[in-house]
Amino acid sequence: MSRVIRAIAEPVSAGVLSLGMLAALLAVSGYPVGEALAALWRGAFGSWSVLASGTLVRATPLLFAGLAVSVAFRAGILNIGAEGQLLMGATAAAAVAVTLPASAGVVGLLLALVAGVLAGGAWASVAGVLRQRFGVLEVISTIMLNVVALHVTGLLVRGPLQEPTRTFPQSALLDAALRLPRLLPGTRLHAGVAVAVVCALGLAWFLRTTAPGFRLRMTGANPRAAASAGRIDVARVSLLAFVASGALAGLGGAVEVTGVTFALYENLSPGYGYTAIAVALLARLNPVSAIGSALVFGALEAGASAMQRDAQVPAGMVGVVEAGVILVLVASEWVGRRAGRGGPLNRGGTPRSDPAGPSDTEPPSPTSAPQLSAT
Amino acid sequence: MSSVAPRLALDAIKRHYGPVIALDGAALHVAPGEVHALLGENGAGKSTLMKIAYGLEQPDSGTLRVDGTTVTIRSPRAAMAFGIGMVQQHFALVDAMTVAENVALGGSAHLDLRATAQRIRAISADSGLPIDPGAMVRDLPVGAQQRVEIIKALARDARTLILDEPTAVLAPQEAAELLAWTRRFAEGGGTVVLIAHKLREVLRVADRVTVLRRGRTVFTARAAEVTEVTLADAMLGEAERSPVIGVVSDNRPAMSDANAVLVLSDVTVRDDGGVVRLRGATVSVRAGEIIGVAAIEGSGQRELLRVMAGRLQPTTGRATVPTEVGFVPEDRHRDALVLDATLTENVALRGAATRRGILPWASLERDTTALMASRDVRARDATAVIRTLSGGNQQKLVLGRELAGSPSALVVENPTRGLDIRATGDVHAALRGARAGGTAVVIYSSDLDEILALANRVIVVAGGTVHEVGMDRDQVGRAMLAAGS
Numbered sequence: 099m100s101r102v103i104r105a106i107a108e109p110v111s112a113g114v115l116s117l118g119m120l121a122a123l124l125a126v127s128g129y130p131v132g133e134a135l136a137a138l139w140r141g142a143f144g145s146w147s148v149l150a151s152g153t154l155v156r157a158t159p160l161l162f163a164g165l166a167v168s169v170a171f172r173a174g175i176l177n178i179g180a181e182g183q184l185l186m187g188a189t190a191a192a193a194v195a196v197t198l199p200a201s202a203g204v205v206g207l208l209l210a211l212v213a214g215v216l217a218g219g220a221w222a223s224v225a226g227v228l229r230q231r232f233g234v235l236e237v238i239s240t241i242m243l244n245v246v247a248l249h250v251t252g253l254l255v256r257g258p259l260q261e262p263t264r265t266f267p268q269s270a271l272l273d274a275a276l277r278l279p280r281l282l283p284g285t286r287l288h289a290g291v292a293v294a295v296v297c298a299l300g301l302a303w304f305l306r307t308t309a310p311g312f313r314l315r316m317t318g319a320n321p322r323a324a325a326s327a328g329r330i331d332v333a334r335v336s337l338l339a340f341v342a343s344g345a346l347a348g349l350g351g352a353v354e355v356t357g358v359t360f361a362l363y364e365n366l367s368p369g370y371g372y373t374a375i376a377v378a379l380l381a382r383l384n385p386v387s388a389i390g391s392a393l394v395f396g397a398l399e400a401g402a403s404a405m406q407r408d409a410q411v412p413a414g415m416v417g418v419v420e421a422g423v424i425l426v427l428v429a430s431e432w433v434g435r436r437a438g439r440g441g442p443l444n445r446g447g448t449p450r451s452d453p454a455g456p457s458d459t460e461p462p463s464p465t466s467a468p469q470l471s472a473t
Numbered sequence: 474m475s476s477v478a479p480r481l482a483l484d485a486i487k488r489h490y491g492p493v494i495a496l497d498g499a500a501l502h503v504a505p506g507e508v509h510a511l512l513g514e515n516g517a518g519k520s521t522l523m524k525i526a527y528g529l530e531q532p533d534s535g536t537l538r539v540d541g542t543t544v545t546i547r548s549p550r551a552a553m554a555f556g557i558g559m560v561q562q563h564f565a566l567v568d569a570m571t572v573a574e575n576v577a578l579g580g581s582a583h584l585d586l587r588a589t590a591q592r593i594r595a596i597s598a599d600s601g602l603p604i605d606p607g608a609m610v611r612d613l614p615v616g617a618q619q620r621v622e623i624i625k626a627l628a629r630d631a632r633t634l635i636l637d638e639p640t641a642v643l644a645p646q647e648a649a650e651l652l653a654w655t656r657r658f659a660e661g662g663g664t665v666v667l668i669a670h671k672l673r674e675v676l677r678v679a680d681r682v683t684v685l686r687r688g689r690t691v692f693t694a695r696a697a698e699v700t701e702v703t704l705a706d707a708m709l710g711e712a713e714r715s716p717v718i719g720v721v722s723d724n725r726p727a728m729s730d731a732n733a734v735l736v737l738s739d740v741t742v743r744d745d746g747g748v749v750r751l752r753g754a755t756v757s758v759r760a761g762e763i764i765g766v767a768a769i770e771g772s773g774q775r776e777l778l779r780v781m782a783g784r785l786q787p788t789t790g791r792a793t794v795p796t797e798v799g800f801v802p803e804d805r806h807r808d809a810l811v812l813d814a815t816l817t818e819n820v821a822l823r824g825a826a827t828r829r830g831i832l833p834w835a836s837l838e839r840d841t842t843a844l845m846a847s848r849d850v851r852a853r854d855a856t857a858v859i860r861t862l863s864g865g866n867q868q869k870l871v872l873g874r875e876l877a878g879s880p881s882a883l884v885v886e887n888p889t890r891g892l893d894i895r896a897t898g899d900v901h902a903a904l905r906g907a908r909a910g911g912t913a914v915v916i917y918s919s920d921l922d923e924i925l926a927l928a929n930r931v932i933v934v935a936g937g938t939v940h941e942v943g944m945d946r947d948q949v950g951r952a953m954l955a956a957g958s
Contacts, residue, residue, distance in 0.1 A: 309828035316822060319811045326784055326800065326808040327871075328825040 106390060112380050112423055113394045120419045124411065134409040138416075141404020142397035148404075150285035155358060157396025159184065159367065161294040162350025163374030164381065164388045165301055166218075166343045171383050172305065173339030174318035179225060179240025180347040181371025182247030183218040187348025188355045189251050190217030192269050192362035193259060195355070200273035207276050211352045218348015219341040221247065226340030230333055236340075244371065252364045259362060268363035278357035288357035294392075297346065301385040314339055347371060373399070376424045395420065478541030480505040480633055480664045481526060481557065486535035488521055488688075495521045496532070497688035501666075503633070505540075508655050508665045510675040510696070513685035514708055514893035519668045520562075522685065523635045526666075527559040528552040558626025559635040564618050568611035572604055576625050589628075596627050601654065614771060616647040633664040640674060641890065644769040645921050645950055652678040671920075672701040684708055708894065733757035734913045735781055735798070735882045740790035742776040750776040753790070754939040756932060758913040760881065763904065765928030766917040767949050773937040774917050775886075781915055782884040795882050799875030801868075803886040803917075809871045812860040816852055817841045819859050820874050840877070848873035849899060865896025872903050882913040889923065901927060921949060 117135065124131045142153050163180040170177035191214040198206040225243060228234040252267070261270045278288040305311040316324040317335045324330040350370070359366055373395055380394070381387035402416035481503040488496040496518045503509045513519045524530040526537065528546040537544055539555045546552050549559070566575050573590040590606035597604050602620045610618060619639060626634055636655070640648035655665045656678055669675045675682060676696055684692035684707040692707035735758040742751040751773040758764050758781075768774035779785035780792050782800035802808035810819055820841045821832060841855040848869045852862050859867060868888065875883060885904065889897040904927060908914050918924050924931060925944060932941045933952040942952045 307831050307834065309825065309830060309832050312818070312821065312828075312832055313825055316811050316814065316818070316825065319813055320807070322807050323809055323811050323822065324825075326802055327810070327819075327874075328822040329784075330826045 110390075112391065112427075113397070115426060116394070116398065116419045116423050119422045120415065123415060123418060127415075129411050130409065134405050134411045137405045137408035137411075138398075138401035140401075140408070142401035144404075146282075147285055148400065150282050150287035152400030152404075153393065153397045154291050155286050155288070155396075156399045157392040158288075158291045158294050158357070159350045159354050159370040160374055160377050160395050160399075161298060161388060161392035162353065163347050163371050164377030164392050165294075165297055165385055166345075166347035166350070166371075167374045167378035168381065168383045168385055168388055169301060169305075169314070169346065170339055170343035171378060172318045173314045173336060173343075174321060175226075175336060175339055175343065176237045177222065177225070177240050177340070177343050178237055178375065179222060179243050179371070180343070180350075180374045181367060181369065182240070182244035183221045183344040183347035184351035184354070184367055184371050185244075185247045185251050186221040187214035187218035187351030188366050189247075189254060189259075189351070189362055190214050190348070191352035191355045192272070193254070195272045195276045196259065196270050198276065200275045203275045207278065207356060210276060210356055211349060214348045214352020214355075215345045216348070218351065219345035221348070222340045222344020223337065226337045229340075230337060248364065251362065251366070255363055261361070266363075269361045272356060272360045276356065277360060278353065286358065288353075290353035290357040293353060294350070295389060297349070298385045298389050301346075305385070310335075310338075347374075368399075373420060376420055376427075379424060379427045477505060479503055479538070480540060481666070482536075482538040482541075483522065483526060484536045484538075486522060486525060486537075487533045488518075488525065488530065489533060494688055496525075496535075498535075498690075499685055499688055500690045501526075501683050502693075503664055503666055504681070505664050506659055506662055507680040508659045508667060508678055510667045510669050510679035510682045511685065512669060512672070512675060512682060512704060512708055514895070517685040517708070518688040519685055520637055523559065523637060523666065523668060526552070527557060527635060529559075553629045553631065556630060556632040557635065558629060558631030558633070560619065560622040560626065560637065560639060562637045562641065564622050566610045566618055566621060568609075570610060571606065572608050572610060572613075572621050572624075573606040575610055575621060576606075576628050592628055593624055596624050600624070600627060601657065614769075615642045616644070616651075619643070619651070632662070633666070634658065635666045635668070637668045638670065639667070640669070640671065642919070644919070644953060646953075647769075648674070672704050675704070676701065705894065733759050734795055735915070736791075736793040737777075737780060737787075738791050740777075740780055740787040740792055742773075742780060742785065743788045744776075750937055751780070751787075751934075751939075752937040754780075754934075756781070756939060758882065758915055760911045760913050761908055762929045763908050763914040763916060763927050765924035765931040766915060766934060767921060767924055767931055767942075767953055768917065768934035769953050772934045772953075773939075774934040777934055777939065778884050778886050778915065778917055781882075795880065797878065797880045799880045799883040799912075801871055801875055801883070801885040801888050803890060805864075805867060805871055810859055810867060813858060815856050816845065816850070816859055816862075816870060817855045819870065820844060820855075820877075823874050823877070844870070844873045844877060848903070863896075865892045865899070868892060868896065869899060869903075872900060876903065876907055876912070879907075879910055880912060882915070883907055884915045886917045887919055888916065889918070889920075921946065925949075 121131050121135060124134050141148060143149055163184055166180045166183065167177060191210040194213040195206065195210040198209065202209070221243060225236045225239040228239045229236050255267045255269055259269045261268055278290050281287045281289055281291065305315055313324070313330050313335050316328055317330060317332045321332045325332045354366060355362055377388055377391045377395055380391035398416050398420065402413040405411045406413040479502040483499065483501045486496050486499045499518055499522050501511065501522060511519050511523070521530060525532050526546070528548045528551050531547070537546060544555065546555065567578065573586050573593060576593055577584055577586060577589045593604065593606040602624060604617060604620050604624060610621065613621070619642065623634065639651055643651060652674060655667060659665055667679060679696040682694055682696050682699060682704065683690060684704060686708060737754050737756045740751060740754045741749060744750050754777055766774055766777065776785060780787055781794065783794040783798050784800060806812060811822065817838045821837045838855045844850065845852065845855065850866050850870045850873065852866060872888065889900050892900065904914055904916065916924065916927055925946060930941060931944055931949055932939055933949060935953055940952060942948050
């Protein structure tokens with residue numbers, strides 16, 4: 099029970115916290131606080147239409163990439179490369195979709211999505227192999243690969259994938275038959291949001307109940323014990339986690355191309371893969387909570403553009419707030435560890451067959467994955 | 474009490490960590506020029522009390538006096554100013570630096586390595602602690618690293634040394650040398666507080682003994698006036714005296730004729746750097762026997778045990794190891810347990826590599842609950858996080874997990890290190906039970922008495938080679954040192 103409450107309460111409190119920080123920042127910078135926040139609210143939740151076309155559409159890639167980061171961190175892998183993996187997924191999906199004839203229809207759409215999954219997984223596996231073969235830190239290699247991915251995309255949209263008129267650095271528009279169906283007529287809300295939610299629930303189930311999910315969590319929490327006591331092939335588990343993480347981000351990119359932009363261009367992602375780290379941390383690496391935290395950040399991003407338009411407040415202000423939230427999260431983890439409790443990153447789901455068990459103590463948690471703050 | 478003010482006096486010390494009361498009015502009076510042993514079970518508060526004396530921890534209340542003057546010690550630096558030094562269980566040395574650099578570290582702002590090396594040589598000669606100031610710490614054996622720690626303290630003019638379980642990491646001969654050294658240090662006017670758990674050792678070397686139980690001082694006396702039994706009674710409370718005190722070899726069942734279940738023939742292991750760690754080892758272990766492995770740290774016993782446990786593949790040679798062999802490694806926090814996971818998850822870890830599909834959590838939890846009952850593992854329930862358990866309970870869970878399903882072989886490495894007397898007794902009983910049940914058991918312990926008390930046969934690893942020796946303390950001790958160089 100308490101877990102459910104917690105899963106809801108944390109994103110909500112983070113939302114309140116970030117609004118508070120934003121208000122303070124606006125006041126200090128001399129902007130009209132009330133007007134700006136009202137614009138932010140209108141831009142994020144003001145009507146069904148902005149909620150669907152703005153917040154939910156923004157939250158979808160954040161959720162995919164947030165899940166990608168979560169699964170990697172739970173396996174003890176600091177994948178900072180969701181941005182590049184998402185971009186490669188988008189590129190592969192676009193390449194497949196513009197090549198296929200419109201008659202490919204739903205099959206073509208599925209092929210494009212699969213291409214995105216494969217490309218994202220393959221891109222992440224580069225960092226995985228580098229780590230295993232040569233001991234290259236994935237924090238470094240994944241960031242580097244983000245830059246490479248950006249330039250690969252840039253090259254392709256000026257070369258082989260450029261639109262037929264050869265004027266703009268972008269691909270041709272996807273045929274309507276190869277686009278994700280709309281969920282709500284008259285809005286930009288597409289079926290990808292449902293796919294993302296299914297992925298979140300599926301990932302939670304996978305980690306909590308299945309044998310490979312258990313191996314992944316144990317490997318992340320203590321690779322030595324996983325290898326010695328569990329006789330788990332931790333190198334293999336880590337590599338698979340790299341691939342799974344990249345695949346989720348790649349799917350996010352493919353969904354973005356087939357559901358939102360309908361064409362590939364360089365700046366397809368306004369840093370979804372980086373904000374995803376905050377999404378995952380706020381959710382304490384719990385895939386179900388990530389749905390809530392993706393919504394919080396999706397709302398902030400959607401609201402930011404409205405705030406810029408209506409109150410002339412630079413949208414970058416919201417970026418400052420997002421970074422602030424990450425700092426608060428990392429600090430609270432550190433405080434938690436000092437107080438002898440596991441930090442937020444040390445918590446997560448776990449099998450419990452007695453739902454009525456004592457709820458004062460936090461349910462165990464297999465992840466101690468990456469420690470973001472120094473002890 | 475003598476008329477001389479105690480060198481170090483702690484009175485009515487209280488300290489709590491959250492809800493846990495570590496010290497509840499503990500007292501300790503150490504006279505100048507004595508070796509004072511501080512005894513108690515795990516968690517009795519020995520280390521906490523000494524960390525307070527050394528300024529690493531602050532008491533909630535209580536008084537601290539040095540040479541009769543009430544003082545407050547806020548940091549190790551402050552303790553040093555009063556001539557108090559401490560060697561902790563886990564050494565605070567920088568592996569990649571030389572002895573001289575380590576000693577200079579944290580000293581005065583002016584770094585003069587040549588002068589430091591001179592000073593180390595002088596202290597080394599004075600104190601009879603041989604050390605090479607130019608040696609790299611990582612190349613030194615544990616015993617020498619410990620000497621570096623002591624010299625570090627002496628170089629800062631420590632006249633009172635607190636040693637936290639110094640013999641736990643040493644081979645018997647090294648331990649005897651260190652204890653003899655503490656006597657000489659005391660006779661030369663120094664003062665030693667020795668945190669210890671081996672009662673026999675304590676009685677041989679200490680002038681006085683203080684016993685803590687549950688954060689209180691329950692007993693203090695001259696060592697000459699007490700026996701091992703008195704001390705054990707004081708540590709455990711009269712009613713709970715363990716039968717393992719003053720270990721005598723128990724009546725072992727006759728060795729069975731069953732076939733060997735664990736066989737190594739001509740096994741050689743090279744480490745990643747190509748260094749030979751184990752050379753031509755041939756060992757066979759039969760069902761229903763306990764083989765003791767005796768070795769000085771770093772002799773190749775680590776590799777031998779891991780080959781026997783199927784956790785390490787021999788570089789050459791053949792190892793026949795049953796697939797379901799149980800393994801209890803020495804460092805349970807690092808190698809045996811996932812501390813932030815539940816008891817159930819830690820039990821499920823065994824065999825996790827070969828499981829498929831959905832794990833049967835409900836039945837795993839029932840198995841864990843049953844295991845807790847049969848092995849006397851005390852925890853809230855099977856969903857408790859293993860970090861919250863005491864070391865003894867964690868170890869009982871590990872042992873229970875590895876013995877579940879009566880494996881045909883079990884390899885254990887220092888299975889009672891860091892455990893109190895009662896938990897040690899439980900672990901020994903479990904190992905004897907496994908033998909009685911037909912399991913082939915291999916035990917390595919750095920405590921030779923433990924090996925001799927449990928084993929049917931003893932093999933010694935020295936310098937990477939394995940020999941079988943007789944069940945005789947001196948013979949084993951000599952073999953451990955032989956070929957070692």
